[in-house]
Amino acid sequence: MLLLDSNVFLTPALTYYAFDICGSYWSWIAQAAALGDVKSISPVKRELRQKDDQIKNWIDIHGSDIFIPDDTAVKNTMAQVSMWSSSNGYTTAAITEFLSKADSYLVAYAMLGGHQIVTLETSAPGSKNRIKIPDAASAHGIATITPYQMLRLHGIHF
Known part of the structure; x- marks a missing residue:
């Protein structure tokens, strides 16, 4: 999914x-x-x-x-995402923003269910001021794709 x-x-x-x-x-x-x-x-x-x-x-x-x-089972994977964000050199502001938004939960839910994430965000592995979904997802073995890739994957033409 x-x-x-x-x-x-x-x-x-x-x-x-x-x-x-x-x-x-x-x-x-x-x-x-x-x-x-x-x-x-x-x-x-x-x-x-x-x-x-x-x-x-x-x-x-x-x-x-x-x-x-909401799923209480996500607490375990959310703890892993939180620990990862705090131990990879990101600024306190970046960590706080990431953990307070849906981004961190997307990664945790994807981990829990083995899902891919569809996002327009692009990877920025050198950034320490903002945690990007593709970087957090990749660190946890989760693939990300763009909405265009999603549409192509499903053979959608408008």
Whole structure:
């Protein structure tokens, strides 16, 4: 299964897959989620619902199929992610930001279920001021792909 990062919703909605010009993207995500091919996690949902906008409205309609409920079993993998972030030379601010956002939970959930993460973030292994999902995921044996790779993987054409 593929786990979707917040930016897989936010960036397309504001740019190239806006709701009014590419509804197919949003329909496909909802359909793929209902089939169990893609999902996201509750921390991502909480981030996305902070604004009263089209994304929030779309989530209110389709969110029950997309977002995995919180899982207490993730505590163990979250502890591993936290320990890793604290022991790799990142600044305190970078660690605090990473652990307070959905990013760290995406990595922990991916570890727990053996999932890939779909994100627009790119690796920045030399950075100590920000922990990027691809770097944290790679350190834990988790693959990341872009939304374009996800669409190609599923043979989607708009």
